[in-house]
Amino acid sequence: MASRLNDIQKEAEATKEAHSHQLLEFQSQAQENHTVIHAQLSELVDYIHRGRADKKGEMSGSRGPQQPAATQITGSAVTPTFEQRVQIAQRRLVQTVINADAATRESQEAAERDRERRRKEAQSLKRRRRD
Template identity: 90%
Template sequence: MLRQPGSPFHQILEFHSQAQENHAVIHAQLSELVDYIHRGRADKKGEISGSRGPQQPAGTQISGSAVTPSFEQRVEMAKRRLVQTVINTDAATRESQEAAERDRERRRKEAQSLKRRRRD
């Protein structure tokens, strides 16, 4: 009687199950991030090394007319998004640093040019 869908007991079980899935996803993302951080600089530039190759996720679950990714597929997608976010952030940081360096160099040249004009 208490274990029917919608009952408090059933809601607690659903919440617990979702919490476990969330924990697994976060753990997988963190593991992938740690792996990424520990890879060499060449990997961070997009050159993939190693013999693992792309991992094929498990099959999909079909519910009604929509195709729902399995838990394993959702974990893989989350890991890919996390790694891509880190790669994009690295690239943006590098571009920002390069732009700042170009700006400093431009200002240095302008200052030298002004000094020369003042001497003349």
């Protein structure tokens, strides 16, 4: 009976240790996710502020090309490090926002050109009717 109790106690300790390890891994991953999200949000805020400065006629600074972080080589494939994956995700997110902004701007410009064309046609018709 005592040996069975010791076995159960050892098993409970092992389970507790495993859960503790899993909790630490979860906390670590949560912190990494928080860092990624924070970095992406910072990039978006920077982009938005640059856009406002451009609209006001101010020159916006560019960070220029960034140096790639070290890579991990696994077998014959090159696997990006966590930092590189974060940078890739940030670039994709910012590029998506830039592309959406450009598409919106192009659509607005096309609508403005169309309004101007219609206005000129209406003026031309009025002149013809008067003559």
